Amino acid sequence: MTTVIPTSPSTGTTVDLGPAVALSCRECGNRVALGPFYACTECFGPLEVAYEFTTSGEALREQIEAGPQNIWRYAPLLPVPANIADTPNINPGSTKLVRADNLARELGMKTLWVKDDSGNPTHSFKDRVVAVALAAARELGFTVLACPSTGNLANAVAAAAARAGIRSVVFVPSNLEQQKILTTAAYGGTLIAVEGNYDDINRLAGEIAGEQEDWAFVNVNVRPYYAEGSKTLGYEVAEQLGWRLPQQVVVPIASGAQLVKIDKGFQELVSLGLVDEAPYKVFGAQATGCNPVSTAFKQGHDFIQPVRPDTIAKSLAIGNPADGPYVLDVVNRTGGAIEDVTDEEVIEGIKLLARTEGIFAETAGGVTVATLKKLLASGQLDPNEETVIFNTGDGLKTLDAIAHVVGPSATIAPTLSAFEATGLA
Amino acid sequence: MTTVIPTSPSTGTTVDLGPAVALSCRECGNRVALGPFYACTECFGPLEVAYEFTTSGEALREQIEAGPQNIWRYAPLLPVPANIADTPNINPGSTKLVRADNLARELGMKTLWVKDDSGNPTHSFKDRVVAVALAAARELGFTVLACPSTGNLANAVAAAAARAGIRSVVFVPSNLEQQKILTTAAYGGTLIAVEGNYDDINRLAGEIAGEQEDWAFVNVNVRPYYAEGSKTLGYEVAEQLGWRLPQQVVVPIASGAQLVKIDKGFQELVSLGLVDEAPYKVFGAQATGCNPVSTAFKQGHDFIQPVRPDTIAKSLAIGNPADGPYVLDVVNRTGGAIEDVTDEEVIEGIKLLARTEGIFAETAGGVTVATLKKLLASGQLDPNEETVIFNTGDGLKTLDAIAHVVGPSATIAPTLSAFEATGLA
Known part of the structure; x- marks a missing residue:
């Protein structure tokens, strides 16, 4: 991230971004007015949205539940105008939280869910x-x-x-x-x-x-x-579980912002009285071919050493992840862990999820499933605690990754005898 | 369709398919018990599911609205056990009904919606x-x-x-x-x-x-x-419109079953008191390279002359559509029409929908959009009546169809001056 503050169009009017009231520096806490800024003028740290929420508890919950079946049901918690749902949007969100009993059984787990974000408009x-x-x-x-x-x-x-x-x-x-x-x-x-x-x-x-x-x-x-858009993943999981937090989540890491914002979403729900406070652990998943955050976690560092990515999980291939240090904070604070997996394990992860749950994930989803498996094997993730893993993309977009490992069971002439000869009847 | 009755596994128990009580012949009305049958033993006509619905009106509406966000909210109207939502399913349905104001504007229409079924689990x-x-x-x-x-x-x-x-x-x-x-x-x-x-x-x-x-x-x-699964497209459109029927619908025709079942869904909602009875017109869309139903409609026939398909709209390329005659019945009964469009028009239809509404349809969706345009031009479809078109698949699966017509606006060296030289700034 550079520290250049870009020019911005002059609006001449008051900015209405709902409950957002300012941008605040994640390092020094300095506040600036809402605008097209991303770096602190004081310390060059990254800015994030600061809010003053006007509703909470039962009233907020009722408002959310009466909202549309997309992320705008959480408009009272996002930096967007209150009438956002009425503007032309592709209206993402409200994707499925899939109860993954087949996968849980294979992995020896008790309760496992897949938050399947491949159901979004562009998947x-x-x-x-x-x-x-x-x-x-x-x-x-x-x-x-x-x-x-x-x-x-x-x-x-x-x-x-x-x-x-x-x-x-x-x-x-x-x-x-x-x-x-x-x-x-x-x-x-x-x-x-x-x-x-x-x-x-x-x-x-x-x-x-x-x-x-x-x-x-x-x-x-x-x-x-x-970046705030990723908070909605945390909100949706909690609402879909009946307004409570899961005990463990596994999130893929690219820039790291998604993992950090899911945690931020959970924290906000607690502070607004929408879910009971309860301990949860956040786990991070990377590909070994681009594992700077996993490496920092294992070495006990609080900084990230950039790497040159070399992995089939291209949507996670950010060698110098901007939110890396914040990921380490969240994972350490919650008692989670970060692991990384090889490209071969990624492919096995894609196949495992597709075979057991009928969900065809892109390579990032394969990273997450394979990391779940590895964290279970090492004992870092508890098989008896309720766990949610995040599938963030669609296998249709990364077909090349599996082209050499899946294919027809047999190729036959169009006759009954040819089929019977395969032994697949 | 052959008339062979296949063997069936012996279940030894009573079949529980919810409100479904029998299979009945669509030609002679003869009834047989629920089973794995598809052709009438009396006249060889096709069988369809016959129901005895036990709920209706306000009670049914409340039951549906309290149901899950997928097709199982309509379980009381489908040939499935009452507990179907609790069994392992990929839970399709509840896809978006998109208000298509941009497309409507380009086509000179008043109120247009796209029922976007590419949002289903396998798109x-x-x-x-x-x-x-x-x-x-x-x-x-x-x-x-x-x-x-x-x-x-x-x-x-x-x-x-x-x-x-x-x-x-x-x-x-x-x-x-x-x-x-x-x-x-x-x-x-x-x-x-x-x-x-x-x-x-x-x-x-x-x-x-x-x-x-x-x-x-x-x-x-x-x-x-x-085939009954397609009724849910009709149910969802009506519910998403606030429990009322649209005035015009445009549906792609492959076997024709989808169009027929959308109409069946509308009819059931009327007879069950979930929507007010109101006139609507059903329009059918085919590719010119596989247009047996369109041809029959235009020639005023009540039978279908099979064709050998030759079109990029492969998911619609059924040369001898089983439900063709029933499509003609529905379209004629409701005062609609059937049109067909060339492959070039199909591609233009895909691009038009993507450019105006951010929905990237497969070739079948291109057929539907292009047919809508053609029906407007001929005056058969009224631009002032509320219209719903059905996009039944995802452009990610038919990329080959557009490979020769879309691509980068420019290819440049990674410098500011190279970008400025494109004139695209």
Whole structure:
């Protein structure tokens, strides 16, 4: 993360982002007014949204339960205008919390759930964060939605902007798989293929953000709002369990923001009286080919040593994760742990989840399932405590990862005798 | 459809399929007991499920509204046991009804909705019909879930069986696109690649159904139950509109069962007092490369002349649609129409829906959008009446169809000056 404060469009009006009242520095606590800022002017630390919630307890719960079947039921807890559900949105969220008895049985666990976020409109959790970023961007006066991305985020931004009726500009590596290019290009926004790796593209996006004052780069200049979208994963899990917290959660780590925000969501529900306070442990999952947070956890560090990613779990391949230190805080505070798994284990994880629960996850989901298995084997995760794992994307988008390990059981001529000869009857 | 009555497993117990009381012939009305039958023993006509509903009006509405957010909220109206929601299921349904104001504006329409069934667990409406077929198959004593398929159905069967903890056997053409093979194979069931076209595979499936008495072929020997799953599309649209019927619907036609069952769902809601009786028109959509029902409609026939399909809309490419005559009945009775569109129009339809509403449809959805446009142009569909179109699948599964028409706006070096030189800033 750079510390440049980008220019911002002058709105000339009061910003209405619901219960959000300021941005506050996660390091020094310094507060600034709501705006397109992401770094503290005092200490260069990252900013996050600060709230003054006006409702709590039973009244809030009733308000949420009467809301729409998407993330806007939690609008009173998000940096969005109160009427957000009435604006054109792709309305992510309210994805399934699947009771995973078959998988639990195979792993010797008592109660296991899969929060399956592949059910979102563009089939990843990115729809949540983009929806919140879009709401804030509109309120802050931006007219273009942009991002650097290698996949899921590109899809989510292009789709959300199309429905909102605003322009999108998405930057992707020119060597990206054809299927990811097509899936983003279909929405008809501006798609720029860049001859470089993700770091090159991210740097270019930062430069353009400084030049184009009407452009909201969702994960750059409106990042504090964007990141809050992941709180809704925590809210939904708690509500779907009947307004209580699970005892253990396993969350994949890319930038780390998702894990941190799920914890933040749980904490808010406790402080607002929506769930009873109860101990829970947060576990993190990485691929061994990009395991800077897992390494720091195991070595007892409170800082992250960047790595150069080399894993099939491309949606988790952030070598210098911005929220890494905060992930360590959450995991250590709650008594969880962080593990990493090989690409072979990732593939086995994808297959295991698909075979037992009929959920076909992208590689990030394979990382999470494989990490769950490893944490059970090491005794760090308790098989008898209620556990929720997060599947954040769809296997349809990472077919290449399994192309060499799955296929037809047999290929036959179209006759009954040919079928019977296979021995598969 | 053949008229062979396959063997069936002997259950030895009473079959509990909720409000379903018999199978009745759609031609002669002859009734037979609930079982794995699909053809009338008197006249060889197709069988369908007959019900005795025990609840209606306000009581039924309250029961539905208190139910789960999936098709099982309509269990009192389906051929499934009352406790179906408690059994392991992939729980399809409750997909979004999207208010399509942007698309309506482009087409000069007043009120347009898209029922977006790509939000189902395996991203097509097939999850609905398979879920009902699975419920009936289990109750009838079958132990294996099977199907011939070229895509969406294969995914749905493999996923549903995995979660139910039973074996699946899926037959696909060996020349199917690699991505469709992988997506089905991921779930770990038996996948048989057959050297032949869909007709060859369908015939083989019928032969195997006669041999394997424990196998339920969802679209063969338990087809009457399977087809009922599409009624839930009609129920959901009416409930999502606030318990009323739309004035016009546009539905894609493959076998035609979906269109017929949406109408059946509407009719049931009227007769049960859940919606007010009101006139509505049902329109059908086909690809010109497989337009036997559209042709029959235009020629004023009440029978279907089979065709050899040649279209990119493969999920609609059924040259001899079993429900074709019933589609004609519904469309003529309600005052609707049937149109067909070229592959070029299909692609334009996909792009139009994605660009305006952020919904990336498979080719079948492109057929529906393009047909809507054509029906408006010809004056057959009224732009001022409230209209619902059905998107039944996901663009991620038919990427090949758009590969030659969408792509990056520009490819650049990773520098600010290279970006500015594109003129896209």
